[in-house]
Each structure stands twice: as structure tokens, then as C-alpha cells.
Amino acid sequence: MAEKDSASENAPDDLAGLTDDELRKRGRAPDPVLPGQQKPKYQVPTPVTVSVVLWIASGAVLIAGQIALLVVKQQLIDAIVKTTNESTAPGPKPSPADIAAGTTTLVWTLFVGAVVFALLVALFAYKARQGTRSARSVLTGLAILEAVFELVFFRGGLNAFLLVSLLLAVIALILMYLPSVATYFPKVGKKVN
Template sequence: MSDSKTGETDDERRKRGRAPDPILPGMVPPKITAPKPVAISFWLWILAGVVLVAGQIALLVLKQELIDGILKNLKEHPVDGQPADPALVASGVTTLLWMLFGGAITFAVLFALFAYKAREGTRSARTVLTVGAVFLVLVELLVLGGSLNVFLLVATLLVAIALILMYLPSVSDYFPKVGRNLP
């Protein structure tokens, strides 16, 4: 699609930091072809979200084994010399696992949404994905203590690769920086 006044294409307008022409009712939206690294990155973000959710489903399936392991550990190493209440431990673990499941679904949806927008060339979506990746790593290291969760490690690796693909020099023109003074 080109601007009727200047004869520019949407890609040329994007390189100058301008938005594409609006799509009016009845008009067919132009086909945007993302560079191959950005397209691959999109699918890696989707896969990372799926892996996160699958990992939480696996934890929910293995919930009783997790509860038994915590109870065994508390029996061997009691806190303040008090025996642990199995019902309280089971309730706490169940609540934690469902909260983590909700968080994984939230991450997956946000990854999909902003990866889609980044595939369209939206620079701010790439920035949001970067912040999401940093947040995922911080959750892994600080909240979960770097525990060995294969699903979380695989998702983090996929996110890292997807992020690197979005910052390659060959795709920098696809995510134009908007200057202070628009031309």
C-alpha cells in the first residue's frame, strides 16, 4: 500500500519512523513479510509459552509426589521442632501450583500477543518481550531458586534464542527507531 500524497510504501514510512497508512473499511490490508529471523523468533516465542504451560501441567500431575517429598523433608528436618500438618502442606502446595499455572498461561498469552505484534514490525512489542524475558529469568533465579525444572530451563533457552533473533543487525531496519523529530 502506498501513500497517495508522497507515493511511499508502508515499509518506507516505517523506516522513517512513521506509521503505515490506515486501512479503511473495504480495503484489503497489505501483506507484511517479516524477515526470516523475526518469523522464526515468533514461533520460538509461541513454543516457549507452550513449554511453560506444559511444565506447569506436569507439576500439577506430579503434585502428590511433591507433597510427599516436602512432608518427608519436614519430618527429617522439622521447623522449630514442630511436626508439619499434612493438610496445610497439601493446601499450600496446591495453591502454589495453581498460581504458577496461572502465571505460565499469562506468560504464554503475553508472549503470543507481543510476538505477533513484533512480527508486524512493532518496536515496542520487541521491548516488551525483552522485559518479559528478563522477568522470566528473574523468576527462575530468585523465586524458584534456580531449581532444576527442565521445562522452565527449555523455555528460558527458547526465549533467549528468540530474543537474539529479534536483535540481529539484519532485522534492525524492520524495527525502526522513532526519532524525536519526525521527518
């Protein structure tokens, strides 16, 4: 605590009393809110607010897609068993029970992964709404990860839910990088004048 007090005493006088929005425009992130302090009021730019909504919608669509996959799980198992039985490939064929077990594990793993991914997106979208530049960077990485996952693993049969989720994520990402919101995400280590 003593370091915090001495740092604020050594702060330039021209920063005293500035709002979080004014601090952002000067390249400084808002001060953290300590227990017992009231949260400062800040004006979130409209593109950032819309972006947060789109990020959350992207996660919700991703989860909905995995729920739809859970609903049609048996049809998927039947199709794989049929394809395997009709296959003329040499070697032993897996039993229908093995196919069912493997498919069930895969579908549930994808569902849990989608829920975790959506929660991460919601968390970092919330932090980006507060003007945290690193949260915007993490969201960029998550959008790239989603695109790579979709293009690498589902290139043969693009799922409509995944496409919509990716489209929403790309639009949300573009909104966070608009020039009009650049001052809302100050650069780390930028010198304050």
C-alpha cells in the same frame, strides 16, 4: 477523523504511495488499519518470523512444564510432608493437610501464571511480527522477567522445562535484535527525511 485526514494532507509528498516496508526503512511505522480498510501487505524478515515461532514455543514449553508439575503434585506433597516430619527444627510443624493445601494452591497459581505469561508472549510476538518496536521492548522485559523468576525462585532445582523455555526466549530475543532486522522496527519519533 479530521485530524487523521489533515495529518495525511500535510505529509511530505515523498512518502505518498510508499509501502509499509519502505516507510519502515525511512523510520516511520506503518499507518494503522481502520475498520473497512484492507490490511497492507508487508514482507516480514525471516529472523522475525523464526523469532515469533520461538516465542510461541517458549510459552508452550512453559505451560507444559506447569502441566508436568500438576501431574506430579502428589509426589511433591509427599516429599514435603516427609521432609517436614524428619526436620529437627524447633517450633510447630505444619499438618499434612496444610502442606497439601499450600502446595496445591502454589501449583495452580504457577499454572495460571504460566498460561497468562504465554498469552502475553504470544500477543506481543504477534505485534512484533507487524513491526511494532514497543512490542519488541515488551518481549525483552518479559524475557528478563522469566530469567529473574527462574534464577530467584528456582535456583536450587532448575526445572528442565523452565530452562528450555528460557533458552528459546533468549534465542528469539537475539533474532529480534539482529542488525538485519533493525529497519523493520523503526524508532519512535525518528525524523523522516
